[in-house]
Amino acid sequence: xxxxxxxxxxxxxxxxxxxxxxxxxxxxxxxxxxxxxxxxxxxxxxxxxxxxxxxxxxxxxxxxxxxxxxxxxxxxxxxxxxxxxxxxxxxxxxxxxxxxxxxxxxxxxxxxxxxxxxxxxxxxxxxxxxxxxxxxxxxxxxxxxxxxxxxxxxxxxxxxxxxxxxxxxxxxxxxxxxxxxxxxxxxxxxxxxxxxxxxxxxxxxxxxxxxxxxxxxxxxxxxxxxxxxxxxxxxxxxxxxxxxxxxxxxxxxxxxxxxxxxxxxxxxxxxxxxxxxxxxxxxxxxxxxxxxxxxxxxxxxxxxxxxxxxxxxxxxxxxxxxxxxxxxxxxxxxxxxxxxxxxxxxxxxxxxxxxxxxxxxxxxxxxxxxxxxxxxxxxxxxxxxxxxxxxxxxxxxxxxxxxxxxxxxxxxxxxxxxxxxxxxxxxxxxxxxxxxxxxxxxxxxxxxxxxxxxxxxxxxxxxxxxxxxxxxxxxxxxxxxxxxxxxxxxxxxxxxxxxxxxxxxxxxxxxxxxxxxxxxxxxxxxxxxxxxxxxxxxxxxxxxxxxxxxxxxxxxxxxxxxxxxxxxxxxxxxxxxxxxxxxxxxxxxxxxxxxxxxxxxxxxxxxxxxxxxxxxxxxxxxxxxxxxxxxxxxxxxxxxxxxxxxxxxxxxxxxxxxxxxxxxxxxxxxxxxxxxxxxxxxxxxxxxxxxxxxxxxxxxxxxxxxxxxxxxxxxxxxxxxxxxxxxxxxxxxxxxxxxxxxxxxxxxxxxxxxxxxxxxxxxxxxxxxxxxxxxxxxxxxxxxxxxxxxxxxx
Numbered sequence: 175x176x177x178x179x180x181x182x183x184x185x186x187x188x189x190x191x192x193x194x195x196x197x198x199x200x201x202x203x204x205x206x207x208x209x210x211x212x213x214x215x216x217x218x219x220x221x222x223x224x225x226x227x228x229x230x231x232x233x234x235x236x237x238x239x240x241x242x243x244x245x246x247x248x249x250x251x252x253x254x255x256x257x258x259x260x261x262x263x264x265x266x267x268x269x270x271x272x273x274x275x276x277x278x279x280x281x282x283x284x285x286x287x288x289x290x291x292x293x294x295x296x297x298x299x300x301x302x303x304x305x306x307x308x309x310x311x312x313x314x315x316x317x318x319x320x321x322x323x324x325x326x327x328x329x330x331x332x333x334x335x336x337x338x339x340x341x342x343x344x345x346x347x348x349x350x351x352x353x354x355x356x357x358x359x360x361x362x363x364x365x366x367x368x369x370x371x372x373x374x375x376x377x378x379x380x381x382x383x384x385x386x387x388x389x390x391x392x393x394x395x396x397x398x399x400x401x402x403x404x405x406x407x408x409x410x411x412x413x414x415x416x417x418x419x420x421x422x423x424x425x426x427x428x429x430x431x432x433x434x435x436x437x438x439x440x441x442x443x444x445x446x447x448x449x450x451x452x453x454x455x456x457x458x459x460x461x462x463x464x465x466x467x468x469x470x471x472x473x474x475x476x477x478x479x480x481x482x483x484x485x486x487x488x489x490x491x492x493x494x495x496x497x498x499x500x501x502x503x504x505x506x507x508x509x510x511x512x513x514x515x516x517x518x519x520x521x522x523x524x525x526x527x528x529x530x531x532x533x534x535x536x537x538x539x540x541x542x543x544x545x546x547x548x549x550x551x552x553x554x555x556x557x558x559x560x561x562x563x564x565x566x567x568x569x570x571x572x573x574x575x576x577x578x579x580x581x582x583x584x585x586x587x588x589x590x591x592x593x594x595x596x597x598x599x600x601x602x603x604x605x606x607x608x609x610x611x612x613x614x615x616x617x618x619x620x621x622x623x624x625x626x627x628x629x630x631x632x633x634x635x636x637x638x639x640x641x642x643x644x645x646x647x648x649x650x651x652x653x654x655x656x657x658x659x660x661x662x663x664x665x666x667x668x669x670x671x672x673x674x675x676x677x678x679x680x681x682x683x684x685x686x687x688x689x690x691x692x693x694x695x696x697x698x699x700x701x702x703x704x705x706x707x708x709x710x711x712x713x714x715x716x717x718x719x720x721x722x723x724x725x726x727x728x729x730x731x732x733x734x735x736x737x738x739x740x741x742x743x744x745x746x747x748x749x750x751x752x753x754x755x756x757x758x759x760x761x762x763x764x765x766x767x768x769x770x771x772x773x774x775x776x777x778x779x780x781x782x783x784x785x786x787x788x789x790x791x792x793x794x795x796x797x798x799x800x801x802x803x804x805x806x807x808x809x810x811x812x813x814x815x816x817x818x819x820x821x822x823x824x825x826x827x828x829x830x831x832x833x834x835x836x837x838x839x840x841x842x843x844x845x846x847x848x849x850x851x852x853x854x855x856x857x858x859x860x861x862x863x864x865x866x867x868x869x870x871x872x873x874x875x876x877x878x879x880x881x882x883x884x885x886x887x888x889x890x891x892x893x894x895x896x897x898x899x900x901x902x903x904x905x906x907x908x909x910x911x912x913x914x915x916x917x918x919x920x921x922x923x924x925x926x927x928x929x930x931x932x933x934x935x936x937x938x939x940x941x942x943x944x945x946x947x948x949x950x951x952x953x954x955x956x957x958x959x960x961x962x963x964x965x966x967x968x
Contacts, residue, residue: 191537193787194516199523199535210234211555214532221532222560224550229395229507230478231554232425238465245461253457258450264460271467272430275399278410279439281431281446282463284455286390286419289429290317292446294386297415297438300324302352305342308333309363310356311388318356333361336372343380345717353382359389359404363536363549364501365508367392370408377413384413394423395482395507400470403506410434424470426462428455478554482507485552485561492565498572499586507552510536511568512545514581514589517788519546521575522568529567544589544790579788580752588763589790623686625753626677631655631690634675642677642688647735647955648911648918652883654690657730660875661694668695668722668869671730672765676757678750686741687750689728691758693765696725697867701794704864711864723768726761731868732875734918734955736774748785755789800956800965805947813943821965828933829940835896835932836905838941839889849876852887852907855923862926871921884912888919888945890938892928905929906938910945917946918955 194200206215211234214223232238245264253262265282272280283289294317298304304318308330318328331338339355346353357368368387377383389404397406402418410416412434420428433439443449455463469475490504499512513519516537523535526548533550541547548568552561576582628634631654644650649657654673661671671692678687698721699707713720729737740747758770772791775782783793807813810830814822844852853876860870879885890906905928911918919942928934939956946954 193784194520194535194537197520197524199520199527200537202532211553212557212560216527216532219530221527221530222564223555224531224533224552224560224564226553227391227422227551228425228555229423229482229551229553230400230425230475232394232423232466232469232478234555235425235466235469237469238425238462241461241463241465242458243461245457249457249461251456251458252453254453256451257454262454262457262460264457264464265454268455268460268463268467271464271471272432275401275467275470276405276410276416276432279433279436281433281439281443281449282420282455283429283431283449284453285427286388286417286421286429287313287316288448288452289417289431290314290388291320292449293415293417293431293442294318295320296442296446297386298326298354299352300326301350302326302354303346303350304328305339305353305355306330307355307357307368309361310358311362311390314356314358314386314388334366334369336369336376340376343376343383347380347382350382352384353380354384354386356386357388358391359387359402360392360506360508362391362508363540364503364510365391365506366503367403367506370404374408374411377411384415385411386415386417388417390417390419390422391506391508393418394425394470394475395479400424400475400479405432420459420463420466424463425466427459428463481554482552485554485556485558488558489552489561489565492562496565496569497583498569499583499590501547501590509550509552511548511572512586512590513547513575514544514586515579515788515790516543516546518575518579518581518586519548521579522548522571525571525575526564526567529571531564531567533564538792543792546790580749585756585759588759622681623750623753624679624683625757626675626679627757628675629673630658631673631675634677638677638685639675639688642685642739643737645914645916646739647729647733647737647916648913648920649690649729649733649735649737650884653733653885653911656878656882657732657875660872660878661692664872664874666869666872669872669874670694674726674761676754678753680744685739686744686747687754688739689737689754690730691726691728691761692730693724693726693761693767694731695719695722695869696727696731696769696771697722697869699867702867704867707864707867711867724766725769725771726758726765726767727771728773732871732920734920735916738772738774751785752789801953802943802946802956803953805952805954807947813947825940829936832932832937833940835893836934836937836941837891837893839891840945841887841889843880844887845880846877849879851903852876852879852909852923855904855907855925856921858926859922859924879909882909886910886912888938888941890934890941892932892934896932897928905932905934908938908942910942912949913951915952916955917942917949917951917953 191200202216204214204216205218211228211231212223213220214225215221269280269282272282281289283292290313294314298321304321304326306315306318306328322328329342331342343353355373357373360367373385377385387404389402392403394400394402396403400423404416410432414434415438416432418430418432420426420430431442433442486504486507489509493500500509501512502508502510513522519535519537523533526533533548536547536549538546550564573583576586626634631639631651634651636651639651658673661669664670671694673690673692675690676688677685680686697707699710710721740751744750761767762770772786787793804816807816814825817825853873856876857870879887888908888910889904891902892905894902903925905925907923908919909921911920922938924935942956943954
């Protein structure tokens with residue numbers, strides 16, 4: 175199986191966080207000798223604090239602090255004994271108080287994350303399945319990975335999408351005893367609330383559906399005894415487990431799990447992973463938590479809730495008169511103002527920090543890149559004048575940050591799919607602000623440049639196109655004309671590609687940017703590890719379009735080379751590139767595509783990297799293109815001298831040793847019969863190669879090959895004495911594009927009956943290199959995948 179280097183997801187996240195750190199908006203440090211709750215001292219400046227989740231301000235409550243101090247003095251700083259051996263009596267006292275709050279059995283753990291790790295692997299039995307909401311907290315997602323080695327399927331659906339959930343329930347009902355849907359009650363970024371009524375309806379309809387809820391952000395500020403948003407709305411039904419927190423609104427640290435039955439409670443108490451071997455809550459935290467639980471069981475909690483509600487209502491009224499994209503639910507103390515592009519978010523947060531406000535940036539991977547925003551929270555610590563100052567400051571800086579980054583609010587609204595929309599709404603259905611429908615712009619001129627957008631290469635001058643891009647890959651005017659024919663008129667949606675060509679010209683009518691893109695159905699695991707794709711393909715046998723998305727991709731899934739021409743000598747080339755991206759966003763809106771993929775940029779090009787990050791794109795390492803550009807040799811020995819010692823040994827042992835077993839034919843065109851054979855041999859390769867996972871090319875493409883100019887075909891035959899059959903059929907075929915100075919082998923077909931004994935795959939790669947040298951080419955685009963074998967050739 176061909177192997178490639180895959181992108182590391184953590185590297186992508188690291189790059190974004192490092193970028194945000196450079197801009198001074200994350201990884202900050204507090205100064206000062208004390209905290210007040212209302213202010214944070216950062217870099218020697220006192221900032222109004224709108225960035226923490228202590229919604230009721232209980233972390234500064236005197237009785238809670240005294241509880242921690244009292245327990246520290248009496249019991250020390252830790253109780254270092256596993257709960258399997260001895261449980262602190264004060265731990266039992268705290269759980270008894272929490273049981274009074276919920277009326278259900280409760281287990282306390284050192285953190286909410288620990289709760290998930292203890293509970294999920296215990297309650298999810300072997301004949302079960304897990305469905306993750308796309309926005310469920312990362313700590314839940316991490317804990318769910320622990321059950322996958324037991325063969326338990328873990329799949330994700332789009333955020334709060336009940337239609338997708340029900341489709342999955344219909345599919346899995348009867349196959350699994352329990353299907354666990356993992357959600358948050360109040361989501362931490364957008365402050366939106368899970369559709370609890372819809373979930374209850376599905377729980378009643380499908381016996382197998384069970385729900386696991388993390389309501390950490392709904393805790394304390396809402397409901398009777400501050401038991402949280404979810405519990406107040408629906409309690410803890412028999413088929414639900416509720417996890418919440420002693421942190422955030424509760425004012426301490428730790429996790430709470432509320433069980434529907436004593437039986438489930440006992441199983442987790444006895445067998446719950448870290449509950450059996452890790453430390454319990456330390457005495458200072460127990461003292462503080464007991465004090466906070468007593469507040470929750472008193473009328474005092476309602477006074478505190480009312481004070482926070484006053485601040486929420488006041489903030490909502492302030493936003494009613496502002497034309498700002500407030501994305502969050504106004505019933506919660508979490509606010510999210512859409513910024514769209516990360517660079518606008520960075521700009522905005524920096525401006526607010528400079529004006530004396532600390533808040534957060536909502537950034538990938540917590541939210542999609544194009545849905546970056548400014549996130550802030552309300553607490554009892556803030557005064558009404560603080561809230562007014564912040565809202566006014568956001569309203570003042572929002573248009574300035576957009577203008578400074580070359581964007582406008584219309585693009586932000588589109589990023590969050592806001593057209594005729596209620597930007598600020600409440601659960602009673604009352605809209606406080608309604609925006610008119612946004613027209614889809616289709617600019618022809620901008621910044622003095624003219625944009626030409628065509629749906630067919632036939633509408634573009636052949637000489638102009640080939641002059642700009644023919645020398646960069648396998649996409650001449652003629653080749654694209656035939657590709658348009660090959661990828662149209664099919665029954666299967668994946669076999670039809672829509673082509674889009676863009677040329678941007680300056681005032682002198684000189685092209686300064688040119689590219690083409692295709693719109694088609696991509697597999698979401700296009701660049702996943704092969705083992706993952708193989709598992710997904712099993713699923714696709716019954717559901718062909720499982721985990722697929724309509725995608726706009728620069729170039730196509732067939733062509734290779736540099737698909738973008740841009741005149742980097744222009745001082746405003748970034749503005750020119752932005753014009754293209756604006757066009758692609760319009761195209762995305764028109765086609766309903768979920769993703770835009772831009773490709774073929776040099777890894778070391780930091781200027782392009784920074785530009786695209788600012789435009790809302792995430793850098794993903796693509797597979798190696800395996801370019802061979804050292805063809806300054808004339809003999810086999812000279813060729814070998816260009817290779818490493820290990821590669822020379824390998825080529826001699828596995829390529830040159832068998833070269834005399836083969837004959838090679840170069841054909842300028844192929845017959846219909848040869849095209850059909852080629853297609854079957856291509857499918858042999860495709861069915862074995864999951865390193866880049868895409869839908870197989872349609873058979874019509876191979877029928878078109880005989881019409882492709884500038885293409886030739888390398889046929890590799892075994893000599894008759896080396897074959898077990900008398901048929902004179904090739905054992906390998908490669909279609910190659912012949913450019914002016916470059917050579918691109920594009921599609922490989924193999925007969926695997928002879929692939930191993932005579933190393934036919936390595937042989938045809940070698941013959942391709944020899945052919946490029948024979949033609950006098952200066953470089954070869956060897957294509958993606960099989961990196962190890964291709965690198966041995968230079």
